[in-house]
Amino acid sequence: MLEAIYFDGQTTKKRQVSLSFQGGNVLVQGEDVYHLEPFRPTMLSEKLGNAPRQLYLSNRAYCQIQNHAALEAMLREAGLKSQSTVSHLEARWHYALVALAFTLLAIVAAYIWVLPVLANEVAKRIPPELTAKMDQQTLMLLEKSTALTSTKLTTAQQLAIRQRFQALQVPVDQLKPAFKLVFRNSEAIGPNAFALPGSTILVTDKLVTLAGPSNQNQVIGVLTHELGHVYHRHALRQFVQGSIVAVVMTWYLGDISSLLASVPTAMLQTKYSRELEGEADDYAISMLKTNGISPQVLADMLMKLEGFYKLQKPSEKDSHHSLEEYFSTHPLTQSRIKKLRAPHHEN
Ligand SMILES: [Zn+2]
Numbered sequence: 001m002l003e004a005i006y007f008d009g010q011t012t013k014k015r016q017v018s019l020s021f022q023g024g025n026v027l028v029q030g031e032d033v034y035h036l037e038p039f040r041p042t043m044l045s046e047k048l049g050n051a052p053r054q055l056y057l058s059n060r061a062y063c064q065i066q067n068h069a070a071l072e073a074m075l076r077e078a079g080l081k082s083q084s085t086v087s088h089l090e091a092r093w094h095y096a097l098v099a100l101a102f103t104l105l106a107i108v109a110a111y112i113w114v115l116p117v118l119a120n121e122v123a124k125r126i127p128p129e130l131t132a133k134m135d136q137q138t139l140m141l142l143e144k145s146t147a148l149t150s151t152k153l154t155t156a157q158q159l160a161i162r163q164r165f166q167a168l169q170v171p172v173d174q175l176k177p178a179f180k181l182v183f184r185n186s187e188a189i190g191p192n193a194f195a196l197p198g199s200t201i202l203v204t205d206k207l208v209t210l211a212g213p214s215n216q217n218q219v220i221g222v223l224t225h226e227l228g229h230v231y232h233r234h235a236l237r238q239f240v241q242g243s244i245v246a247v248v249m250t251w252y253l254g255d256i257s258s259l260l261a262s263v264p265t266a267m268l269q270t271k272y273s274r275e276l277e278g279e280a281d282d283y284a285i286s287m288l289k290t291n292g293i294s295p296q297v298l299a300d301m302l303m304k305l306e307g308f309y310k311l312q313k314p315s316e317k318d319s320h321h322s323l324e325e326y327f328s329t330h331p332l333t334q335s336r337i338k339k340l341r342a343p344h345h346e347n
Helices: 068-077 085-125 128-146 155-167 205-211 213-231 234-253 257-268 274-290 296-311 314-319 334-341
Strands: 002-007 014-022 025-030 033-038 053-056 062-065 180-185 193-195 200-204
Touching: 002 025, 002 068, 014 062, 014 068, 085 234, 128 180, 128 200, 155 180, 155 213, 180 205, 193 213, 193 234, 200 205, 200 213, 205 213, 205 296, 213 234, 213 274, 213 296, 234 274, 274 296, 274 334, 296 334
Parallel strands: 180 200
Antiparallel strands: 002 014, 002 062, 014 025, 025 033, 053 062, 193 200
16 A cells, blocks of 8 residues: 545645556545556556655546655556656657657658649749740750750751641640750761750750651651650749759758759759650640640650660660650659550541
8 A cells, every 4th residue: 555645636625645556557545536547557656756646536636645656666666667767768759759750741741742743833933034045054065065956957847847846736724835956967976855944945956857748747756745844844843943952952962062063963963753754744634635636656756766776786885875865754653654655546
């Protein structure tokens, strides 16, 4: 038996009671008091110096226990555990681990869900003059790093593609975004096309020649896909997203110079996710259909590109930078081809 003072939780009246622990229960007995309930370690307050420990009962009453040693001894004897210092530390450790896990989850969630939304909002607010400057810079950088030169296509060839692409109608529920079509030649870059953050669509001569003069619609197919990226601001969003991460990392690591230097190349090496590729394909499909062109032309061009890259000798492949492959930016999947070839496009 352990002496304690009982408070009923409603009045200030003190009652002398005795506590005992039996069969996992705590029994409180005294004048006008008889209370039995299963013992839980959380019922007991922490040990704080010599201050009396509280035993909280489920009926809102509580007991004050002055004799710590006797309490611990009785609990031990009954095979019960109180929140000792060690178990309390353990609880803190568990709490810290749980808190850490939640923090990591929050960061991952922010990266997956919040960051793209934030990047999209920022991308919408960047003035077009600024994104046009970004494109100029990127083109200049490409000219230096990949020996991009002016196009070798004839004016007539360029004009034919340009006019055909300009004349395309967009589906009624969609807008045709502003875009700038640029032809460039490069020995280093293979057949390729990409949309820069500021809505410049770059097409290499090799892509046009790979399609062949009688398959101009295949080039048009690729261009509608690129326009889909422009429409959804994919490149700009990815760039902003990368910049946000870079700024946060720099703030954390404290080195901005090396980071700034890597931004333009990182921008070009962006690999679109399947989701973004799907969005660009969907845009292309609806735009091509609106203009009476089968979306299969895009599938045909993708297969042609794949064939071209497969034919390259391994040595040539190694010397080619990853950004130089069309599929390094626009990952090719079976589902993409399947969707572009789907029979419902025929109508
Ligand atoms: Zn793409």
